[in-house]
Amino acid sequence: MSDTPRFEPLDNTVVPRYAGIPTFMRLPYAPDPTVLDIALVGVPFDGAVTNRAGTRHGPREVRNMSSLIRRVHHATGVDPYAHCKVGDAGDTPVVPMNMMKSLELIEAFYKPLAAAGVIPLSCGGDHLMTLPIFRAIARDKPVGMVQFDAHTDTGDAGYGGEKFHHGTPFRRAVEEGLLDPKRTVQIGIRGARSSSDYSDFSHDSGMRVIYIEEFYDLGVDKVVEEARRVIGDGPTYISFDVDGIDPAYTPGTGTPEIGGYTTHEAQRMLRGLRGANLIGADVVEVSPPFDPSGNTALVGATMMYEILCLLAEARAGK
């Protein structure tokens, strides 16, 4: 029908890339995201951080820089907008001063998407946000995960008994039966830890932890191979924390750890996931107040695009 909205980026030869109201990828805003195949969602919440805040501004600044991203992938030739209806679903509601309430609101936002079969690609926000997304999309069956990150985020309660903070989402997700640790791979882990048992849960639960040293020893191709082996054919989620990348590329994040991989290496790993059974993804921990050059937000936007191409193929292939 002629009045179906076309879910395509604004034409940059009419409205230049720096102009217009900044939505993700210059796509139309979809107040009812259930009409989409893939929903780009912002989660403007950083109340679970233990260190520097600021990722509440991540979705807005990633939207801003995503204006630079064009439509056809130069290496794979994929045009995600030819495959799927993709739109900007806006930001989830949150209550800045109430983390537990915010977790509920985030979950509630994703539930109708899950019910409608819409694949969510989210932009954070601190890493705890993946937990309520899992609660919305993985209640029935635990998902597998490829996690790009400097930290395992499988820590335990701290700060006098706080079970929920941005260092604990994946321990909680396993405990709640949302994440299958045997089908989880964590890539780029590094940085001193508070105690010697910090990452024990990852190991004990059966996650595959690829420390940055092993990453460099194996090389990108072997790491991809190993990740594909771990996730197998089951439904898989990509969680991309920008602090997995070296902070020379992504200084704008709350808990930077030096000595990470490059953006090119990250892009290659993501492309290596083509054909996997992908059912959702997020890019988290972009913190604009610590990003003077804006490069972190550009990296975040580009990683969203790389993942969008994967999701579009996955969605179209079903």
Place this chain on the structure above:
Amino acid sequence: MSDTPRFEPLDNTVVPRYAGIPTFMRLPYAPDPTVLDIALVGVPFDGAVTNRAGTRHGPREVRNMSSLIRRVHHATGVDPYAHCKVGDAGDTPVVPMNMMKSLELIEAFYKPLAAAGVIPLSCGGDHLMTLPIFRAIARDKPVGMVQFDAHTDTGDAGYGGEKFHHGTPFRRAVEEGLLDPKRTVQIGIRGARSSSDYSDFSHDSGMRVIYIEEFYDLGVDKVVEEARRVIGDGPTYISFDVDGIDPAYTPGTGTPEIGGYTTHEAQRMLRGLRGANLIGADVVEVSPPFDPSGNTALVGATMMYEILCLLAEARAGK
């Protein structure tokens, strides 16, 4: 009818101020701005500057900072959204590398608004943009103008014969019969000039030029009185160049001149225009790349709000 869109800012207790897709004042985007009473329009063009560029990014960053602006004016009690339908009309099309073509596109954008009786409140962009707006709204009858500015912008052709640049809009507007110089007042003029006759056109054509020295000698109240005398009851446009304000407040602009008025003084002057016969306005020359703290964009957004309250009363009163 129930499905008429409500033109009100997003509720910040549901979507916090830093969240959501940034439109002007968190208002709905109005793809068809002719349904509005007052249209907030971005003009993302800086191709007419003679010095530092960057105001092409002005509309986007003013939108961003305008999220901080709430709805009811603390001093006057005006709630513009109770009076009028106000929305974000998006950005005008422009061609970044072609100034003359951009002037046409800008004019074309405003013509339907003028035809529909919609009052435009625009955000630039460099100051030449006021010329095509005048061409769209003042063809029938020249308007009066209150211009807040460090520069008269009534220079002549330069750079080897260029008639149109951001130092010439008001000479051109007078020549084209769009602006009534006798009903024009320029407030805050200062800064060394390239030659001793730079501002002669303002004086010769009968504009009232209030240099910054006279501004301080008179004081805000007398300046307002004088401005009201000049513009009288006729249709009047407000053109607010942020470089009229001192660059301690608004460093993010292309041609800063030290020694200007404060934001509070500017706010007082604007409020002094309550009840004037206002038919449009703009806030121009916000240049985010030179605005590290973001304060210039915040000033721009707040001045837009101050003016919006004036326009809403003017529109509602008719």
Place this chain on the structure above:
Amino acid sequence: MSDTPRFEPLDNTVVPRYAGIPTFMRLPYAPDPTVLDIALVGVPFDGAVTNRAGTRHGPREVRNMSSLIRRVHHATGVDPYAHCKVGDAGDTPVVPMNMMKSLELIEAFYKPLAAAGVIPLSCGGDHLMTLPIFRAIARDKPVGMVQFDAHTDTGDAGYGGEKFHHGTPFRRAVEEGLLDPKRTVQIGIRGARSSSDYSDFSHDSGMRVIYIEEFYDLGVDKVVEEARRVIGDGPTYISFDVDGIDPAYTPGTGTPEIGGYTTHEAQRMLRGLRGANLIGADVVEVSPPFDPSGNTALVGATMMYEILCLLAEARAGK
């Protein structure tokens, strides 16, 4: 006794001002602050903000910039360290992801100080922190207050029923019997509000609200006179929110409002409080991530020094 620690700033001719471990005013760290007359305390919490976070970093950066502050006041001649034992008490414990728990921890930190008769001068942190300080020091008898601020911070529950956030501390303080509204004066209030009844509580409870317009109409001397009239001789607290000052001076804050007073005007008002019955104070809402030049932190540090001189005289006079 010879081994009593001397509570004096580091000698800058031995350790230059930019050097050394940055404590408030280069004073000794006092792990047991009950030995002090006046305790400088950091409250690194910003979990109650409704907009931009970052004031959790306020205490550290104010400490950093306070290295520039020398000891003898140039206008009054007061040397606070000659009057009183003043030291840096460190930061209160907080739990970043749990506001309610943090309020308890903050209160618990101040209780022994209150019991020991130590006057607290605190550095925030968001403005809700004043509430737990009041709970520690004003349980017995409500205090009066001179509040420098752009906002009344007497709002009500929002965000789906949140009673506690950085816009509500003084409504809660009145309700809890900690703050005497009849002896409260708020100076510099401005900025559009979400609804027309936002500040009603201030007015209805009997606070004296001096909007910025009245501030300019009265002038500094009359404002001081009025403030002195309101607070009278009773015990009085100074709460200095840096957003009362114009954001040209203090851009590094979460909720900037243009059109405020200057730092010189603020200094004059503070000095006008000499001789008042002062029993505590705070400087709040310094947000370093939004303060590229560092000037906001310098303003915060200098205001702490101005207040310290007042408190030292008050303490010594008793």
Place this chain on the structure above:
Amino acid sequence: MSDTPRFEPLDNTVVPRYAGIPTFMRLPYAPDPTVLDIALVGVPFDGAVTNRAGTRHGPREVRNMSSLIRRVHHATGVDPYAHCKVGDAGDTPVVPMNMMKSLELIEAFYKPLAAAGVIPLSCGGDHLMTLPIFRAIARDKPVGMVQFDAHTDTGDAGYGGEKFHHGTPFRRAVEEGLLDPKRTVQIGIRGARSSSDYSDFSHDSGMRVIYIEEFYDLGVDKVVEEARRVIGDGPTYISFDVDGIDPAYTPGTGTPEIGGYTTHEAQRMLRGLRGANLIGADVVEVSPPFDPSGNTALVGATMMYEILCLLAEARAGK
């Protein structure tokens, strides 16, 4: 003769590197550049950009950072000032608001240089500037080119028919018979494109396009070998767009694309061109307003120096 000016950098043990009037490499300003062997020229024009402006400030900031560059190459031992007379020829005239006129002025600046056999090494400015340089130096015979870039810049008319913008110089240069596509190699191409046929002109005209993926697969040495094969012995121009490098190194550019090569890899490639028949070069797209740390300008200055060493050997060898 004793009064021949010596074209050597200022002695840094008399005037420290941060001091003095900043010319390129601290060399003398040559108001008559035809006396030089190699002229360092600024082209302060960014009116052809389709996205973020700012490269108009490139020449000035690269001059500023070039003060850090010393004279003898550490790896090759080349001292360019021992071989050739090298000076700063200043900036070309441009008309900021008129792209077509600026193209003429730029061309006119280079024609006398070409006539005098002076090799130009230019600093931009946006990439369209290479076109008028080619018009001045390659009218008689098309040149070959080694292009370091993230983009092919062989796009076609856009924005409603604009043939000339910073995405089209090399299509235009081929059409005008100035550039030999068969002797052109483009290294580092990447980034999503607006449509699937964006780079077709490069391929169809016979240019050798080395995408970033192929760059990494081949390695620096093989890429150099391939570049040398393509350009052969004919006269060759180096065009170095700093966005070919990863934006972690060069964030200050208008159209950054993540995932590029490192500066060390770029230096190695440049050094691999020793002995080629080089007749001119440029370093373009340095945009200081987006370069908070100044590193992009330092990279630009260092790449100019690396190329200067090549040109000096080439010039001296003839």
Place this chain on the structure above:
Amino acid sequence: MSDTPRFEPLDNTVVPRYAGIPTFMRLPYAPDPTVLDIALVGVPFDGAVTNRAGTRHGPREVRNMSSLIRRVHHATGVDPYAHCKVGDAGDTPVVPMNMMKSLELIEAFYKPLAAAGVIPLSCGGDHLMTLPIFRAIARDKPVGMVQFDAHTDTGDAGYGGEKFHHGTPFRRAVEEGLLDPKRTVQIGIRGARSSSDYSDFSHDSGMRVIYIEEFYDLGVDKVVEEARRVIGDGPTYISFDVDGIDPAYTPGTGTPEIGGYTTHEAQRMLRGLRGANLIGADVVEVSPPFDPSGNTALVGATMMYEILCLLAEARAGK
């Protein structure tokens, strides 16, 4: 003669203001400054600071921002270049790691200027630089001085006996018979001091110290009157430390003190010195590394221009 160089700013309609090699005011570089009437000189030295360094970069960045300054004064109508030959004399030699040697080199640079009757207008650099300038120009007869500053800079030896640092130039100058304290006025003094006798030398030697409080109480006109009374008709030097101005305007300085005057007030005071017997001047303590918006350098450049107009009239009148 036709080949006498014309000492006029570059024509901005040929070379735009942001372009070209940045000399002070876009004037020609004068390698032999003795041909000038007024020499603009950079002193890139900050080795005498006791706190934050960075003013060694002052001259370069002030040159950069001075490109924005046009030629005819808007309020007085003075065109300095019509009166006098004014040029950029470059930077004095200095030895960064040797303060005492640098003082000698600075003095040696100014001696030929003094011998040739050239009026120096200098740009610093830290405030100690005024001492060697005085040694070059005031050996015969002590000068009077109008000093704009937050600090008296009449401190004594410190740091274990260092007589020379940026807090002592004017005590040393009086002791050396270069400065007449009876004809010295210091305007804007403020800020806590290390001990209560810090400014005693100013008072004891007979300088007129106008603290910032007195400045505001008197108002600009009376302060000017008082300054004129103090300096009388004798030869007078203007020393303008940008920290006299409030750091909201000039954050980029080593020892900022909040609560200073505005740039407009400073401009008015300078203009009030028209007709005084001025024989030299400097603008000091611009520290670009602490000046993210560049406004401090712009203020420095504009103050240089205001002073240049005074000096040009003074020089032409003799």
Place this chain on the structure above:
Amino acid sequence: MSDTPRFEPLDNTVVPRYAGIPTFMRLPYAPDPTVLDIALVGVPFDGAVTNRAGTRHGPREVRNMSSLIRRVHHATGVDPYAHCKVGDAGDTPVVPMNMMKSLELIEAFYKPLAAAGVIPLSCGGDHLMTLPIFRAIARDKPVGMVQFDAHTDTGDAGYGGEKFHHGTPFRRAVEEGLLDPKRTVQIGIRGARSSSDYSDFSHDSGMRVIYIEEFYDLGVDKVVEEARRVIGDGPTYISFDVDGIDPAYTPGTGTPEIGGYTTHEAQRMLRGLRGANLIGADVVEVSPPFDPSGNTALVGATMMYEILCLLAEARAGK
């Protein structure tokens, strides 16, 4: 005894990482550092730089960012605080305007440490600071050194005869018999030099110079092997200049040279020194004013931690 202070980092679950008074690694301040096994010392001096200053602020900002560093090394499992008493010894006294006096003060600070057998791990400050440290710890027997650096720092007198500046420490150290050139390896040397004989002293004295080109040709493992061969079993010092790393990672330094190694490569090299006979170390040339993202200070803090783990094992093993 129970009242022996515990030299352990603050518990981050009580005081979050961004909170508290920033000491190195959140360790206790040790006013008497002779009680320690390893003393972390700041040297806030940059008076020996020949270019951009600012490293005087290095220790403070490295302390600030070191709050992010946790305690147990992720790759080696080392917990330095389990092995040794480690504390923050504060900053050495310095006289900002007197380099020679500062060298004496620095040496005097380290002598008691050396006498007490405390291993110093220092944070600068410019690189000349290593010379007075050597004078304190290596008078009896010259040490070997692993130097990470872009520059050999073995230059000779310059600037009119200055023997001591930040380009000469290691020539002076060899001449004074403090450093054994045969046991010295310099890794990462690069960048054009002022004359062709700049590094001759390194070569002539027998140091092993690994230029960056050789670094890349050999690879990290072979470079480590070579470094171990050079230093052998004798007492060895690590001097880590952050400009050895590429300025994409460490822009905040005075003399950046593009084309360096990555932080990961540096970490690998440091870890390769496990088991060496290490007797002290420093991390130098962190210059916060040129470090807008803070990443340089984070790199500096992390390298201090990597080295601390080495020193702790070395100290514990004796």
